[in-house]
Amino acid sequence: xxxxxxxxxxxxxxxxxxxxxxxxxxxxxxxxxxxxxxxxxxxxxxxxxxxxxxxxxxxxxxxxxxxxxxxxxxxxxxxxxxxxxxxxxxxxxxxxxxxxxxxxxxxxxxxxxxxxxxxxxxxxxxxxxxxxxxxxxxxxxxxxxxxxxxxxxxxxxxxxxxxxxxxxxxxxxxxxxxxxxxxxxxxxxxxxxxxxxxxxxxxxxxxxxxxxxxxxxxxxxxxxxxxxxxxxxxxxxxxxxxxxxxxxxxxxxxxxxxxxxxxxxxxxxxxxxxxxxxxxxxxxxxxxxxxxxxxxxxxxxxxxxxxxxxxxxxxxxxxxxxxxxxxxxxx
Amino acid sequence: xxxxxxxxxxxxxxxxxxxxxxxxxxxxxxxxxxxxxxxxxxxxxxxxxxxxxxxxxxxxxxxxxxxxxxxxxxxxxxxxxxxxxxxxxxxxxxxxxxxxxxxxxxxxxxxxxxxxxxxxxxxxxxxxxxxxxxxxxxxxxxxxxxxxxxxxxxxxxxxxxxxxxxxxxxxxxxxxxxxxxxxxxxxxxxxxxxxxxxxxxxxxxxxxxxxxxxxxxxxxxxxxxxxxxxxxxxxxxxxxxxxxxxxxxxxxxxxxxxxxxxxxxxxxxxxxxxxxxxxxxxxxxxxxxxxxxxxxxxxxxxxxxxxxxxxxxxxxxxxxxx
Numbered sequence: 178x179x180x181x182x183x184x185x186x187x188x189x190x191x192x193x194x195x196x197x198x199x200x201x202x203x204x205x206x207x208x209x210x211x212x213x214x215x216x217x218x219x220x221x222x223x224x225x226x227x228x229x230x231x232x233x234x235x236x237x238x239x240x241x242x243x244x245x246x247x248x249x250x251x252x253x254x255x256x257x258x259x260x261x262x263x264x265x266x267x268x269x270x271x272x273x274x275x276x277x278x279x280x281x282x283x284x285x286x287x288x289x290x291x292x293x294x295x296x297x298x299x300x301x302x303x304x305x306x307x308x309x310x311x312x313x314x315x316x317x318x319x320x321x322x323x324x325x326x327x328x329x330x331x332x333x334x335x336x337x338x339x340x341x342x343x344x345x346x347x348x349x350x351x352x353x354x355x356x357x358x359x360x361x362x363x364x365x366x367x368x369x370x371x372x373x374x375x376x377x378x379x380x381x382x383x384x385x386x387x388x389x390x391x392x393x394x395x396x397x398x399x400x401x402x403x404x405x406x407x408x409x410x411x412x413x414x415x416x417x418x419x420x421x422x423x424x425x426x427x428x429x430x431x432x433x434x435x436x437x438x439x440x441x442x443x444x445x446x447x448x449x450x451x452x453x454x455x456x457x458x459x460x461x462x463x464x465x466x467x468x469x470x471x472x473x474x475x476x477x478x479x480x481x482x483x484x485x486x487x488x489x490x491x492x493x494x495x496x497x498x499x500x501x502x503x504x505x506x507x508x
Numbered sequence: 509x510x511x512x513x514x515x516x517x518x519x520x521x522x523x524x525x526x527x528x529x530x531x532x533x534x535x536x537x538x539x540x541x542x543x544x545x546x547x548x549x550x551x552x553x554x555x556x557x558x559x560x561x562x563x564x565x566x567x568x569x570x571x572x573x574x575x576x577x578x579x580x581x582x583x584x585x586x587x588x589x590x591x592x593x594x595x596x597x598x599x600x601x602x603x604x605x606x607x608x609x610x611x612x613x614x615x616x617x618x619x620x621x622x623x624x625x626x627x628x629x630x631x632x633x634x635x636x637x638x639x640x641x642x643x644x645x646x647x648x649x650x651x652x653x654x655x656x657x658x659x660x661x662x663x664x665x666x667x668x669x670x671x672x673x674x675x676x677x678x679x680x681x682x683x684x685x686x687x688x689x690x691x692x693x694x695x696x697x698x699x700x701x702x703x704x705x706x707x708x709x710x711x712x713x714x715x716x717x718x719x720x721x722x723x724x725x726x727x728x729x730x731x732x733x734x735x736x737x738x739x740x741x742x743x744x745x746x747x748x749x750x751x752x753x754x755x756x757x758x759x760x761x762x763x764x765x766x767x768x769x770x771x772x773x774x775x776x777x778x779x780x781x782x783x784x785x786x787x788x789x790x791x792x793x794x795x796x797x798x799x800x801x802x803x804x805x806x807x808x809x810x811x812x813x814x815x816x817x818x819x820x821x822x823x824x825x826x827x828x829x830x
Contacts, residue, residue, distance in 0.1 A: 222690040222691075222692065222693075223660075223661065223690055224660075336558070336784070337557065366556040366557055366717050366761075367717070367718075367719070367758060367761040367762055367763070368556060368757060368758065368761045369556070370761070370763070371761045371763070371771070371772065374763075374772045375772055375773070375776040376776075378772060378773075378774065378775075378776055379775075379776050379777070382774075382775060393690055393691060394691075394763070395691075395765035396762065396763030396764055396765050397763055398765070399763065399764065399765050399766055399767045399770065400763050400770050400771060400772040401772065419767045420767055423765065423766065423767050424767075433692075434691065434692060435765070437691055437692045437695050438691065438765050439695075439720035439721065439724060448699055448702075449694075449695035449698050449699055449724055450695060451692055451693075451695040451696045451699065452692040455660055455662070455663065456660050456662075456690075456693075
């Protein structure tokens with residue numbers, strides 16, 4: 178497999194929730210690829226569809242939420258057409274996922290050790306002793322100091338940072354090719370966040386793993402991602418290399434959100450920049466571009482039609498009428 | 509900011525028992541903390557989870573009773589006082605707005621409950637006051653008929669603030685009040701809190717683990733570690749000239765949104781996880797401090813003034829950071 182081969186290809190993915198006779202689309206036709214060894218960041222605010230799209234990739238959506246159309250190709254194979262047991266074979270061994278709140282995925286009534294060995298038994302023919310050995314090794318590699326002791330603990334007995342490490346250990350036990358990380362550091366202190374990011378970077382290098390990294394923290398994005406997709410209202414509104422997005426953002430939403438970040442040198446007295454308006458309400462979604470009610474540059478066409486994709490360079494695309502129409506886009 | 513004292517905390521202590529049955533032992537969450545919050549200022553209180561900042565915030569409001577120490581509110585000793593009349597003067601805004609609003613009550617009723625707790629008003633006065641509060645926190649009138657779950661996180665937090673303001677308090681504890689919000693709404697709430705402070709001359713204790721937010725709102729910043737205050741000073745001094753190695757560690761761990769200066773190396777080595785238990789002797793921070801030596805492992809450092817109200821508890825800070 179060559180270095181640039183796309184490991185994951187998401188094509189025009191659309192997720193629907195039936196709601197009071199109508200359908201709403203938390204994910205409304207998104208496409209992205211993740212190459213082998215690459216980290217794709219997905220950023221956006223709550224309700225932008227960033228987590229929902231990843232649940233769809235993992236086939237973890239719960240009824241009545243369904244993928245309505247699109248493809249998820251993993252090494253060329255469409256995961257959406259696999260039957261349940263074939264998908265289970267992929268999940269955990271080929272693709273793994275970690276979450277913001279480790280307590281939601283750790284079982285409170287089993288010890289850490291039982292949860293780790295269970296994962297190994299599910300995917301491999303392996304003896305109990307061998308499974309325990311692998312589990313302890315894995316805990317050590319996620320920088321847990323006393324793995325033998327932790328094996329006997331229940332999730333509630335260890336700290337938040339430790340739980341996050343245990344969850345990462347479970348996700349990486351079978352050396353997946355792709356890790357989907359859904360805000361894994363959002364609930365953590367900055368010091369623990371830095372440790373977890375270092376850990377993920379090290380494990381990625383050791384295992385040659387690719388990642389989809391979902392976050393709303395641009396500091397985290399700048400430090401771990403190779404490419405970035407910016408989501409708003411179920412759409413990817415801008416996508417490019419890290420430098421494209423940070424140094425020359427072209428979509429008004431990306432520009433606004435980057436301006437709203439706390440500045441490193443600011444103290445009290447300065448007003449923080451904000452984006453006016455409230456987040457999108459899917460049930461009462463605006464027609465046209467979802468950002469138009471909050472966009473300072475919105476024109477009539479923005480309220481009527483969703484903009485097509487404009488290629489800004491080989492690596493950088495955005496969906497905005499201002500770019501497509503050749504209107505003045507220097508802000 | 510004035511020199512008038514709003515809240516004076518003296519030698520405040522609070523321990524919780526940790527462990528099971530006979531093996532349980534008290535672990536200090538707040539250990540001998542003394543500080544003063546002046547009228548009209550915002551004191552930012554920060555530190556990692558488990559440092560005791562939330563316990564401190566709740567203990568000064570006596571939502572948790574202290575083990576020992578004294579609390580003075582506007583000169584009055586409130587350590588043992590009946591808190592009921594004082595609750596009007598001292599309010600709190602919580603981190604999780606959804607969890608602190610009754611899901612079965614309409615927004616208008618939630619805020620009215622606060623208004624009526626603060627005094628007796630006629631129907632018309634209640635209504636006027638409700639609209640004034642809703643307007644003050646930047647919401648529109650029709651929100652009064654909605655339920656909490658119909659609101660976004662930012663709107664819920666505005667309701668939490670309106671309810672706290674309903675009794676016309678003088679002192680407000682904001683416990684991680686913006687931590688659960690998206691960045692653009694964090695900025696809106698911070699700006700709102702500052703506008704309200706200027707108009708109503710409120711005093712804030714702003715508790716947060718997020719340095720980048722704390723420094724936007726605070727006049728002074730206090731940094732806690734394992735129950736002790738490590739450093740205290742004016743925001744500009746702390747930001748430009750931090751004295752404590754722990755403050756340096758916290759500041760260096762903030763990730764800046766700038767791909768040209770990545771702080772997480774591309775090829776990081778393995779790292780040890782720090783020991784977070786309270787040491788028997790010496791400085792609380794010794795296990796994680798790169799400068800710790802025998803003195804630090806033996807004696808608890810004194811909390812000293814290094815000029816213009818910039819306090820620090822470290823044996824080494826003079827030598828290291830001048």
